[in-house]
Amino acid sequence: LTSPSILFQNKVLTVDGVKVKLQIWDTAGQERFRSVTHAYYRDAHALLLLYDVTNKTSFDNIQAWLTEIHEYAQQDVVLMLLGNKVDSAQDRVVKREDGEKLAKEYGVPFMETSAKSGLNVELAFTAIAKELKHRSMKLPNEPKFKLHDYVKKEVRGSGCCRS
C-alpha cells in the first residue's frame, strides 16, 4: 500500500450534534492499482463516484465503476454520483440531465459540484455523514434518514437560472 496515488484525509463533521469522522481515500481511479482499490471498496462505508463534466470519458467510465462496486463493495455501501467542475461552463460536455439519468438508472443520489467554487462540496460530505450517523445510531423513535430526499432538498444548481 505504498502507492503515491492513493491519498487519504480525515474530516470531522458535526451533524445533528454528533461528531462523525470521515476517513476519505482518493483512489484517483487508476487502473493499475485495481488490486489495491478493491481492498478499499471492500471496507468502505461510502463511495463517492466523481466524473468531470468537461470530460466525456470520465462520465462513460462511471458505468464500469458501478459494476466494479457491485462486485467488490459492501452490499449496503452508501453511494453518491458527483459531476464535478461545473464552474467550467464553457467546457461542459456532459449535461446535468445525463448525470441525473445515470444516477436514476442505478438508484444513487446525484449532484453536480465544483471543487473550485465549493458548490455542493460540503453538502456531499454532510449527506454521507448524516446517512452513516443514522445507520450507526439506529434510534428506534427517530424517523429514517432519507439520503435521496436530503440531497434533492439541499442541492444547489450551477446555472444562472436554477437554484
Ligand SMILES: Nc1nc2c(ncn2[C@@H]2O[C@H](COP(=O)(O)OP(=O)(O)OP(=O)(O)O)[C@@H](O)[C@H]2O)c(=O)[nH]1
Ligand atoms: N475548474 C475546475 N477545476 C478543477 C475542479 N476540480 C479539480 N479541478 C482541477 O482538475 C485537475 C485534476 O484534479 P485532481 O484532483 O488531480 O483530479 P483527479 O481525478 O484526482 O486526477 P488524478 O489524481 O490525476 O487521477 C487539477 O488541475 C484541479 O485543479 C473543479 O471543480 N473545477
